[in-house]
Amino acid sequence: MASKSLPLSVASNNPGSSSKAAASSSKRPGSIPHDLAVEVREWHQFQTVLRKHEVAWRDRYSFLLSRGYRLRFRYEPGWSPSWLNLDVDPAYCDDSIDMVLPMVLDAERISDGATVCIKRIDPKEITAEVKIAKYLSSVELSRDSKNHCVTIWDHFKDPILPKVEFIVMRPLRRYADPEFGAVGEVVDFVTQLIEGMEFMHKHHVAHGDLTTQNIMMDARPILPSGWHFIAHNCTQDGVTPLSPLARIDYPVRYIIIDFDCSVQLSPGQPHLITNFGGRDGDPPEYKSRDPYDPFKIDVFTLGNVFFKDFYKVYEGLDFLAGLIDIMKTPNFRQRPDAEAAMKYWLNVRSHIDVGRARWRLQKRNETLGERVVYGAVAFAREGVHRMKHMLSGE
Template sequence: MEYNYTSASFSMHGEQTISPAPPPADPIPTYQPNRPDSYYPSALNVFERIWHDRYHFLLQKGLELRPRYRPGWTPSWLNTKEEFLLSEDSLEQPFPQVMDAKRMKDGIAVCLKAVYRTPKEAEIAKYLCSPELSQEPANHSVPILDVFRDPSTPDFEYLVMPLLRPFDDPEFQAIGEVVDFVTQILEGLTFMHSHNIAHGDCTGANIMMDARPIYPQGWHFKANVCAPDGVTFVTPLARIDHPVRYYFIDYGVSHHFLPGQSRLVLDWGGRDADVPELKKLQPYDPFKVDVFTVGNVFLKDFYQVSAPLYHLPCQLTILTVPEKYLGLGFLADLIKFMMHEDPAKRPSCQIALEKWCRIKGGLNPTTARWRLRKPDETVGERVVLDAIAAARHGIHSLTHLFNEDARTW
């Protein structure tokens, strides 16, 4: 029997009115909650239902979502003596934009990101990982493994990327790890700028790492202290012994300029509220903003404990705030150089990289394995942590981290 979506009703004056027909049904099946009794929520949240509804579509693309998002899913902890915390399918995803999946052809874990189709994000991301650029060692732009449109909302598309972790999770443990990070990030940003692309928002939130070298067994997308089973705790290897690769992600506010095109833009910029020129609504050079922002990452994530940057001149701030880690004083000159308040006097990323190579070349390679100490450690903590670090030291040589042609992979 055909269902007529047009319905009739009567107005206050007794006149019959015809309500407009609702839009046609979505071309993909929608979530039907299975609600058995459970003291822990046994239904998907509103954002998860979007992914559930695309399960079969993604499967056709060679991507399999976790069991929680399969049609007809019933929580595994029901009618058992197991706690829901010990069930992988109890791990909820509270954000609608990203989701993990398994690539069927090789079992590799990937991350899916839903983005609004604009000329910027997907196009810049695809350009930076094109065959001719992806082989460049200095390219630290996140690889894009696939791109396809949403079957129900063509204005949205999915970017398929490797499953990455925040660059500082787990925390840095050795001075050489920081040296490697600074080198990779400056190389990556210089590479991006050399291709006329300004990232626009290269804050710490948009710097990730491929952590497979330190988590060879993998990790769970929503419980990243656990193995892929979501239950078993895993201990990472030391990145000083198993170097990782860092990537820039998210080109939503990036700019790609044509050769000879003016490099001044007028927009709100990224999320770094400390950039001096973004406090005024006037044209600015996004390449100089990138340099300041990356310098601010070095400042806040490695050098200073607090960040009263908007109260004091940059040079005074860096010299007066307490250090976050002891032994990283060699970063001070680089940070001051990159964060000059006057963008006209701020260096290009290439010049900042050259300065960093000179600083790095003057460091003693034996400090590479020195443990990163925090100022607030107690004497007892320091003794124990130093003993652990000494046990790991061994006879490794990391001279290459400080060479002019340092390898970062």
């Protein structure tokens, strides 16, 4: 079964205890008559064996356990699908869900029960990903509030393949999930990302792939009860729909991940290299065989994120136009560096009317009906916000 955002069963924390689960199956989500349960299993053809990319995780179950991390029941050696003996739709069983990406999996940290994200790094060619990620999350650098790079909690080598490594991190969410709702949230996002880019460059690291896919967020402020690692639209029980708070009231922290395309230069080393870059093929310098500045690639690609993910999508973000223009300057020699981009942005931000911060973000393709409905919801939300402040005396 492919990974998808489906409700998951919470009736049994140990899907292997089939008799206990079966006794309560009629009272839990997904419970269906036996004949229908059999038909569902046949119709959907849920995988009763691990997929090829899952086998590597199963083979390392005991090793990861020795390191203090327990994988989900599905990856225990000798796993047998819980739904085979239960009159339950397999979609409601925890162990019917595999993973989002073959190289990333959730686990329980045994010491405190916290959910962690483990990334398996198996590069086709040697990269400095782990070295750079560990450097940027070192104790000394982690004290800097401008450091928006992912923190590496643990790191260890694979016991079977010498080139494979594992890093352990906090579970993060895609930065636009849930969607942005107010103008001030965009202002905060832009500030944090330029700040993070400037921090990396200050420490001689060019990311190389500073694109949408590599920008995440620590969503705990807006999802204080957590979320399911796979069924990301549900709470940790895998069943209850999420009800996120507004990030304009509960600001989140944005995190830069994945340094497999990154390069770290020595102080004073010339900023001209070749064969550098990631997903974004728009930087003009890629069309030339001449060496180019990797740090200016970051400036361009981040400017492209602001353009494609915000300026093209929402109305009322005219204040981003000038910033985007300079960050996407075609000639990289004339393009500002991260420090100059930040100075430009801080000047722009200082002239944005504070009252606009809570304005609802309005998509360019919204229909009239959508605008009326969304506008009413935003108005009601703002009324509640103001009432809370009045009652609190603020």
